Amino acid sequence: MSWSNYASTLIRYPQFGFSLDTSLMDLDDAFLSKMAPKVEKAFADIAAIESGAIANPDEGRMVGHYWLRKPELAPTQELRDAVTKPLAALKVFAEKVHTGQVKPPGGGIFQRILLIGIGGSALGPQLVAEAIGHNARMPIHFFDNTDPAGIDRVLSDIGVAGLAHTLVVVISKSGGTPETRNGMVEAKAAYDAAGMDFGKHAVAVTGEGSKLDHFATQQGFIARFPMEDWVGGRTSVMSTVGLVPAALQGIDIDSFLAGAAAMDAETRKHDAAKNASMRLALAWYAAGNGKGEKDMVVLPYKDSLVLFSKYLQQLVMESLGKELDLAGNKVNQGIAVYGNKGSTDQHAYVQQLRDGVPNFFATLIEVRKGRHGESIEVEPGNSSADYLQGFLRGTRKALYDSGRKSITISIPEVTPFQLGVLIALFERAVSFYASLVNINAYHQPGVEAGKKAAAVFLDLLGAVRSRLISEAKTAQEIAFETDADAEDIYHCLTHLAANGEAQIAIGSNPAEDTFSL
Numbered sequence: 082m083s084w085s086n087y088a089s090t091l092i093r094y095p096q097f098g099f100s101l102d103t104s105l106m107d108l109d110d111a112f113l114s115k116m117a118p119k120v121e122k123a124f125a126d127i128a129a130i131e132s133g134a135i136a137n138p139d140e141g142r143m144v145g146h147y148w149l150r151k152p153e154l155a156p157t158q159e160l161r162d163a164v165t166k167p168l169a170a171l172k173v174f175a176e177k178v179h180t181g182q183v184k185p186p187g188g189g190i191f192q193r194i195l196l197i198g199i200g201g202s203a204l205g206p207q208l209v210a211e212a213i214g215h216n217a218r219m220p221i222h223f224f225d226n227t228d229p230a231g232i233d234r235v236l237s238d239i240g241v242a243g244l245a246h247t248l249v250v251v252i253s254k255s256g257g258t259p260e261t262r263n264g265m266v267e268a269k270a271a272y273d274a275a276g277m278d279f280g281k282h283a284v285a286v287t288g289e290g291s292k293l294d295h296f297a298t299q300q301g302f303i304a305r306f307p308m309e310d311w312v313g314g315r316t317s318v319m320s321t322v323g324l325v326p327a328a329l330q331g332i333d334i335d336s337f338l339a340g341a342a343a344m345d346a347e348t349r350k351h352d353a354a355k356n357a358s359m360r361l362a363l364a365w366y367a368a369g370n371g372k373g374e375k376d377m378v379v380l381p382y383k384d385s386l387v388l389f390s391k392y393l394q395q396l397v398m399e400s401l402g403k404e405l406d407l408a409g410n411k412v413n414q415g416i417a418v419y420g421n422k423g424s425t426d427q428h429a430y431v432q433q434l435r436d437g438v439p440n441f442f443a444t445l446i447e448v449r450k451g452r453h454g455e456s457i458e459v460e461p462g463n464s465s466a467d468y469l470q471g472f473l474r475g476t477r478k479a480l481y482d483s484g485r486k487s488i489t490i491s492i493p494e495v496t497p498f499q500l501g502v503l504i505a506l507f508e509r510a511v512s513f514y515a516s517l518v519n520i521n522a523y524h525q526p527g528v529e530a531g532k533k534a535a536a537v538f539l540d541l542l543g544a545v546r547s548r549l550i551s552e553a554k555t556a557q558e559i560a561f562e563t564d565a566d567a568e569d570i571y572h573c574l575t576h577l578a579a580n581g582e583a584q585i586a587i588g589s590n591p592a593e594d595t596f597s598l
């Protein structure tokens with residue numbers, strides 16, 4: 082660790098209290114000059130993105146998330162309106178909900194939110210709620226899966242009486258994601274069972290003309306907010322996806338957008354030495370040899386940022402985890418991201434980080450302010466905040482002493498503005514990195530394979546259900562009848578047995594298990 086290296090390489094934006102320390106990544110001059118042509122190309126690529134290029138060629142789409150906090154950048158008036166009009170409308174809507182002009186059919190005011198969505202249509206709102214939604218005007222609950230037990234748990238937290246004052250926000254860009262559809266059907270069933278009109282409690286955020294959009298119209302939803310195809314799910318937190326729930330919670334969304342705009346303004350500059358997003362992208366490249374050979378462990382030393390690593394997991398891994406580069410070469414790119422929070426993780430997996438397989442670099446996030454208000458001394462002279470800082474500094478040093486690299490990002494405190502700063506920092510780093518390794522960061526072709534296989538399973542499950550009779554059969558026998566794979570059939574049968582739709586008699590191995598009605 083070298084003071085002169087720290088002092089000369091630190092990137093600071095003092096006007097909003099941000100700094101990025103990559104001194105422990107050992108980026109040397111030879112690396113930086115070797116990367117210079119790629120860096121120039123990355124600056125050109127992102128300038129093209131911001132001016133409306135089709136940066137997602139497979140899907141023929143523009144990539145417009147940077148316009149969400151600076152609509153005047155968008156290349157046409159229509160696109161600018163597609164940012165500003167929904168933003169104005171959602172603010173008015175939130176105000177009407179808060180003041181009771183939009184109210185539940187049974188009277189009173191909406192008191193809580195149930196958000197139904199998955200992936201980018203849940204992770205951003207979850208991060209926002211956790212980081213800056215504490216003591217929100219309306220508490221928020223989530224259905225972010227098709228797990229019936231998870232759904233039941235949330236419904237029981239809300240309670241049947243609570244449904245009457247719950248505003249359900251269904252979010253799906255495509256409007257056809259099965260988990261979200263299922264969650265909505267389950268929520269509607271709960272309202273139906275309570276004798277309440279689901280549509281009069283629901284709002285949709287979705288692409289115009291989608292299945293969800295049609296359902297919302299048909300069910301008489303209270304409101305519909307559009308989502309544009311030039312905003313990807315993982316970068317949608319500053320679109321209607323993130324802002325509708327945030328505004329309803331009473332979060333200062335203007336400040337959130339302003340924080341992102343402030344970071345964008347700094348990281349739009351074509352100066353690699355002062356551009357924090359470019360420095361991050363270069364540090365990732367150096368650490369993983371441009372091939373993702375090192376995982377990124379994200380350690381925010383602040384409880385309210387606990388979901389930031391999960392959020393970055395989607396942003397980074399869904400964007401960068403690609404089989405092919407833009408020239409069609411097989412590259413299998415990506416950077417694995419995991420983490421939770423410091424100092425908690427020091428008592429869990431940091432042992433391996435310090436002493437075990439050196440397959441990662443750490444990204445520590447320092448929040449300078451410990452708490453608002455006075456701190457007690459937990460021992461003579463030291464507060465809890467002193468300890469948190471001590472553990473951050475100590476871990477960073479201990480890792481470096483054993484040859485493990487780390488990045489440290491510092492912000493003054495966790496506010497809507499600073500969360501915007503952090504998200505924008507990483508969004509642009511992802512865009513830059515994608516350009517450095519020449520991949521499309523804005524599509525997700527790999528996600529489709531699992532969805533298609535799930536649909537095949539559901540078809541098979543239907544076939545198996547219809548073959549079950551009182552006479553016991555093995556998986557192999559049903560596989561023969563249905564011309565399917567015996568193991569696939571076996572998994573259908575055990576699922577039916579576990580859910581009360583079949584009887585199972587256990588044999589000495591799965592091939593001998595028999596199933597009947």
Ligand SMILES: O=P(O)(O)OC[C@H]1O[C@H](O)[C@H](O)[C@@H](O)[C@@H]1O
Nearest residue numbers: 200201202253254255258314528
């Ligand atoms: O918003 P939706 O269309 O429902 O999509 C929800 C999520 O599911 C997809 O499978 C994608 O991989 C994600 O990027 C997306 O955020």
